[in-house]
Amino acid sequence: MPQPVIRLARTDEYDEVARIWMESWVSTGLEEASNFLLAKLRARVPMEVEQGWSLYVADDNGKLAAMLALHVSDRYLDQLFVAPEYQGNGLGRRLLAFTRQHLPDEIWLRCVRENEKAWRWYEREGFAFEKEQAEPTTGFAMKYYRWRKSA
Template sequence: MSHPIIRPARADEYDDIGRVWMESWVSTGLEQASGFLLANLRARVRREIANGWSLFVADDNGSIAAMLALHLPKLYLDMLFVAPAYQGQSLGRKLLAFTRTQMPDEMHLRCVRENEKAWRWYEREGFVFEKEEVEPSNGFVMKYYRWKAKGNAR
């Protein structure tokens, strides 16, 4: 693997970003790939951009290796998905380090309770569990986390 560069996403990449999102999500075993899922994720990329996402990609010489969606005003790391071919190569850690440059003092996130690999990773990276709630739009139980920079009081 070369060293992908993290940069803002371009509008002409939104469909590819939706594909990377789906492939990464499907790699968790929580859902099957389908044209319906892909269409929904592609539409959601555009909708979330309109609702305030700052969208970044990890670009590996023109291939999208990962997507990162932040909602900076809300201090929210909304999506971090690494394409299956790039998983296990510290790209997630690089994206998280980049995220901490964008939100250096504090951030929040949530992930699906059944995606144990993800939430255990966030816990190892210093995120603190806050609560669980059912997400009404999809029925998944979500685990909510918070991270604060060292020296920041709880």
Template structure:
């Protein structure tokens, strides 16, 4: 089966990207889907794009399989979420490889400490743990990571 195509998200897809984000986040069992959460994520997408996000999607013949948000000037991989129906198909690895084309030498990310599946995956992918801090906006303890290309 061919991999989805990674491409920039279009403005008319932002609401669907928000739904994919919510469903993927809910699949971690750290939140539940709700109209309130969906509205907040959809609003956040527009706000973050205005603040410098580059938003990409993994497009599976018209279906958004995943979303990827980068802040390239800050060397920051901000969001990588794969829709539950597409999890386990190496789409996350494909998105990470794409991210390394955008930030080939170094990048940073953070993830929720309780999302062990995510941070263990990032560690397997070469990210090095740097610190933990509470994120004031949501109260979650966040694990901060850095990846640097080997010399």
């Protein structure tokens, strides 16, 4: 079976990107799916792109399998979400390798403290914990991580 292709997202895919974001986020058990959450994410996607996101998708023959949002100038991996039916098959690792191609020297990211599966995965992938800080807009405690290319 061919691997999904990682490519830039098209504007006509933003609603689908928001759906994947919501379904993957909900799969963490930290929030329940709702029309309100989906509407919030649908509104946020184009706003974030306008504010500097480089937005990528993993395209599985026309079906979106994942979304990846980077702030390249800040070396920031903002969002990496894999649709639940694609989780556990190495797609997240491929997206992280893709990120390292675009940010070859350093990457920083934030993870919700309660999303232990995610931050443990980043630790296994070579990211070092730097600090924990509350996010005032969401109320979540965020763990900050950084990866630097070895000398």
